[in-house]
Structure formats: structure tokens, C-alpha cells
Amino acid sequence: MIEFILNNQHINTDFSPTTVLLDFIRKEKKLTGTKEGCREGDCGACTILLGELVNGNVFYKSVNSCLVPLGDAHGKHVVTVEGFNQNELSPIQAGMIDEGGTQCGFCTPGFIVSMTGYFLNNETPEIDGAIDALGGNICRCTGYVGIKRAAEHSISVYKKTDPKLKFMNRLIEAGFIPEYFNSIKKQLAAIGITRRKDFQAEYLIGGGTDLYVQQWESLVQSKADFTSLEKTPYEIIKLKDKIKIGGATTIQQVLNSSIVKKYYPSLQNNLELFGSLPIRNRATVAGNIVNASPIGDMTNILLALNAELQLKSSKSKRTVKLRDFYKGYKLLNKKKSESIDWITIPIPSKRFLFNFEKVSKRTYLDIASVNSSILLEEKNNIIKSIGLSAGGVAPIPLYLSKTCEFLIGKKISAATVNDAAEIAIKEISPISDARGSAEYKKLLLRQLIYAHFIVLFPQVIKAEQIV
Numbered sequence: 001m002i003e004f005i006l007n008n009q010h011i012n013t014d015f016s017p018t019t020v021l022l023d024f025i026r027k028e029k030k031l032t033g034t035k036e037g038c039r040e041g042d043c044g045a046c047t048i049l050l051g052e053l054v055n056g057n058v059f060y061k062s063v064n065s066c067l068v069p070l071g072d073a074h075g076k077h078v079v080t081v082e083g084f085n086q087n088e089l090s091p092i093q094a095g096m097i098d099e100g101g102t103q104c105g106f107c108t109p110g111f112i113v114s115m116t117g118y119f120l121n122n123e124t125p126e127i128d129g130a131i132d133a134l135g136g137n138i139c140r141c142t143g144y145v146g147i148k149r150a151a152e153h154s155i156s157v158y159k160k161t162d163p164k165l166k167f168m169n170r171l172i173e174a175g176f177i178p179e180y181f182n183s184i185k186k187q188l189a190a191i192g193i194t195r196r197k198d199f200q201a202e203y204l205i206g207g208g209t210d211l212y213v214q215q216w217e218s219l220v221q222s223k224a225d226f227t228s229l230e231k232t233p234y235e236i237i238k239l240k241d242k243i244k245i246g247g248a249t250t251i252q253q254v255l256n257s258s259i260v261k262k263y264y265p266s267l268q269n270n271l272e273l274f275g276s277l278p279i280r281n282r283a284t285v286a287g288n289i290v291n292a293s294p295i296g297d298m299t300n301i302l303l304a305l306n307a308e309l310q311l312k313s314s315k316s317k318r319t320v321k322l323r324d325f326y327k328g329y330k331l332l333n334k335k336k337s338e339s340i341d342w343i344t345i346p347i348p349s350k351r352f353l354f355n356f357e358k359v360s361k362r363t364y365l366d367i368a369s370v371n372s373s374i375l376l377e378e379k380n381n382i383i384k385s386i387g388l389s390a391g392g393v394a395p396i397p398l399y400l401s402k403t404c405e406f407l408i409g410k411k412i413s414a415a416t417v418n419d420a421a422e423i424a425i426k427e428i429s430p431i432s433d434a435r436g437s438a439e440y441k442k443l444l445l446r447q448l449i450y451a452h453f454i455v456l457f458p459q460v461i462k463a464e465q466i467v
């Protein structure tokens with residue numbers, strides 16, 4: 001049985017755990033405020049909140065219900081737009097009407113849910129953050145200005161609440177959420193997670209953001225296990241000389257991690273280029289690696305950082321370098337029975353420099369045509385060690401081993417960068433597809449290698465010297 005709270009209703013269901021949560025909400029529960037648009041995580045019309053009990057508190061995340069398996073709702077609070085206005089419209093809903101934030105209305109519930117999710121996660125809301133939280137919602141009618149005004153209106157309503165009240169009570173007092181939210185913690189604590197030890201699954205599902213786009217119809221008929229129930233770790237730990245990232249850690253957790261911010265500060269901005277907030281709230285690090293897309297952003301970064309994977313099955317544990325993990329297009333150095341438990345990256349020395357570059361048709365909310373990461377240590381202008389990766393230019397996420405070999409011991413100069421780019425282009429085998437021709441991708445990789453050095457060594461390498 002799958003047990004969870006849907007708005008303020010306790011649910012016990014024997015539906016297949018692989019059922020798409022959106023379908024359960026709309027077809028079974030007839031909560032039709034949650035809309036079905038693209039069914040691919042792109043439009044945000046199906047956005048709901050998933051509340052999870054962590055260390056005694058409930059944390060809410062906006063997610064695309066079209067990509068969430070019902071089984072992953074177990075033990076959680078699922079909130080649809082119907083869960084907010086029990087007696088009257090919430091300030092966000094009222095703002096959307098009064099400020100002209102809605103026309104045909106198809107996208108509106110998704111915007112309201114994302115905006116409420118923003119308020120639930122921010123005790124000091126401000127407009128830029130609210131707009132970022134709406135990055136995964138698309139509207140074809142309004143032109144967004146009315147939606148922005150609705151967000152501003154909601155912030156001004158919140159600011160008038162009594163700051164002495166507990167945060168949740170401030171939101172309840174202003175009508176952002178109904179009173180029943182205060183009872184959710186107790187209700188979730190009463191639901192335990194039990195699973196059969198002998199369970200044989202055909203699929204292992206992380207966040208489902210790849211699997212449910214590619215094959216939701218076959219998944220619905222299948223037996224699957226969830227990394228969340230499997231107890232695959234979803235935390236980030238600092239050890240003496242390395243950082244350990246749990247396989248089920250989400251991209252948003254990496255982006256928010258104080259440990260990652262300390263050692264790789266630029267990663268926060270880099271990862272904002274990964275999908276939208278609802279996608280980052282679900283997409284796991286291990287899922288990105290095992291999906292083996294040649295343009296996976298996290299994988300590209302981890303290749304440059306020289307990550308190692310700890311693989312686990314019921315019988316064994318072993319460690320593999322990410323650089324040795326890909327054997328061919330979607331061919332992995334991994335048995336079907338193995339899952340990724342941890343991903344470890346070394347803590348860099350103080351002299352290390354890191355940069356990530358991604359070219360896509362749109363800056364935000366798009367997957368890369370070509371991406372590249374570099375981790376480099378230099379002393380007296382000489383390259384001491386280097387990790388350089390390239391995505392979208394080969395059947396696998398590529399580590400540019402020959403280019404790295406060439407660069408070690410070289411003086412940082414325009415000539416070195418030009419020579420390195422020439423070697424990199426010989427190392428790759430891009431194909432022409434919807435993201436660009438093979439020639440264009442070669443050109444892009446050359447430009448990205450130039451960009452790395454211009455960004456990291458602005459005093460030494462000037463754009464006009466090499467471009």
C-alpha cells in the first residue's frame with residue numbers, strides 16, 4: 001500500500017507505484033486544477049508541492065507531477081492547487097486575478113503552486129527569488145508582467161504579517177496556506193516506510209526526470225524500486241580530503257550545499273543552468289551519471305573533478321573512476337544489480353581553478369549543444385595538473401585525456417591554448433543532429449576551451465589574442 005497525504009486527505013492506495021502521480025491526481029482523485037501540458041517536465045502546468053519530513057520538519061519542493069511516480073509520494077504531503085484555498089482565494093490567487101496574471105488560465109495553477117512553494121521556503125521573500133522559482137512555468141498568454149505584479153502583491157501581503165509569529169503561522173494568518181498545514185508533520189511521522197526485502201525490480205528510479213520522459217508507458221506496467229526507499233544516501237558529507245555525494249542527492253541539494261559552495265563556489269551559478277527548479281528538485285546526481293547522456297551537465301562537471309563512483313549490490317561493493325565508467329553509447333561499467341551509492345570528489349588544493357561552460361539554444365531551461373568543464377592547478381604560470389571534459393561531441397560524456405596530457409607542464413599562453421584546442425578537436429567525434437552540425441560542435445568546443453582560459457586567466461589570455 002502507498003500511503004500519503006493529498007492536500008488534507010489521508011490516502012491509502014494499492015495502485016501500481018509506477019503510476020504517474022499526475023494521472024492519479026487528475027483521473028483517480030478528479031483534482032483537475034493540476035493540468036497536463038507537455039508531460040515532459042517542460043511547461044510546469046502540472047506543478048505540485050511534495051512535502052517531506054526531514055529531521056522533524058516538513059520541507060516543501062515544487063515538482064512536475066508528470067514525472068513523479070506515485071510510489072515516491074509514499075510518506076509525503078502532496079499539495080495541489082486545490083490544497084491552498086479552503087475557504088477563499090489565497091493572496092497569490094487573488095493577485096493573479098487582480099494584476100492580470102491570468103488569461104486562458106491553463107498555466108495559472110502551476111504558477112500558483114510554484115509561487116506558494118517559494119513562500120514556503122523563504123522567510124524573507126523578494127521579487128528576484130520569486131521570479132527564479134517560476135522559471136519552470138510557461139505561459140503563452142500573459143507576457144509575464146501581470147504574473148510578476150502578482151508576485152510583488154503577494155510579497156507585500158506577506159510583509160504585513162506579524163514577524164513575531166512562527167513562520168508557518170505567518171503564512172496561515174495571511175491566507176497563503178490553510179491551517180491544516182500545521183497538522184501535516186504529525187501525520188507524516190505516523191506513516192512508516194516498509195518495503196519487502198526480497199523485492200526484484202526491473203527498474204531503479206531516482207527522480208524519474210529521464211525515465212518518465214523516455215518511457216513512462218512501459219514503466220507504468222513494470223516493477224520498479226525507488227532510490228528514495230532503497231535508502232540510497234541523499235546527503236553531502238565532507239571527509240578529510242574528499243566530498244561524498246549520496247547517489248540520490250538532487251541537483252538542487254548540490255547547488256544549495258554549504259560544503260560544495262566552500263570548495264567549488266562557482267558551481268552554484270553553473271548548476272542554475274540545469275533545467276528548472278522543479279527538475280533540479282527531483283533530478284539526482286546518480287541518475288545524471290547512469291542516464292549516460294553525452295551532454296549531461298553534472299556528469300560533465302564530475303568528469304573534470306575526477307569523481308569516483310561507489311557501486312553497491314546485495315553481494316558486493318566496488319569503486320570505479322567516472323572516467324572509466326563509459327564504455328560506449330549508453331554502455332556502462334556497471335552490472336544491472338549494481339546501484340551508485342556514493343560519488344566522491346577530491347577536495348581541491350587552494351591553487352585549483354574551476355570553470356564550466358555550456359552552450360544551448362536558450363541560456364536557461366535547455367540542455368546543452370556542447371558543454372565543457374575544467375579543473376586546473378598552476379604554479380608560476382605552469383600547468384601542474386588538469387581535468388578537462390567535453391559533452392555533446394562523442395557517444396559518451398568525454399574526458400579529454402590527450403588534451404590534458406598535452407597541457408601538463410605547459411606555460412599558460414595564447415599559443416598553448418590554441419594548440420590544446422587543436423588537439424581537443426582531433427579527440428572528438430561529434431555527429432550532426434537537432435543541436436547542430438558536427439562542424440558546428442567542433443567549433444563550439446574550440447570556443448569553450450578558449451573561454452575556460454579567458455575566464456580563468458584574464459591577465460594572461462586576452463580574447464583578441466586567440467579568437
Ligand SMILES: Cc1cc2nc3c(=O)[nH]c(=O)nc-3n(C[C@H](O)[C@H](O)[C@H](O)COP(=O)(O)OP(=O)(O)OC[C@H]3O[C@@H](n4cnc5c(N)ncnc54)[C@H](O)[C@@H]3O)c2cc1C
Pocket residue numbers: 040041042203204205206207208209210211212213227232247248273274275276279282283284285286287288289290291295296297298338339340341365366367368
Ligand atoms: C525538462 C527537463 C530539463 C532537463 N534539463 C537538464 C539539464 O539542463 N542538464 C542535464 O544534465 N540534464 C537535464 N535533464 C535530464 C535529467 O533531469 C537528468 O539527467 C537527471 O539528473 C536524471 O536524474 P533522475 O534521478 O531524474 O534519473 P531517473 O530518470 O530516475 O533515472 C535515470 C537513470 O539512472 C538510473 N539510476 C537512478 N539512480 C540510480 C542509482 N543510484 N544507481 C544506479 N542507477 C540509478 C535509473 O535506473 C535510470 O536508468 C532535464 C530533464 C528534463 C525533463
Ligand code: FES
Pocket residue numbers: 035036037038039040041042043044045046047064065066067
Ligand atoms: S505537463 Fe508539462 S511539465 Fe508536466
Ligand code: FES
Pocket residue numbers: 101102103104105106107108138139140141142
Ligand atoms: S494564461 Fe494562458 S497559458 Fe498562461
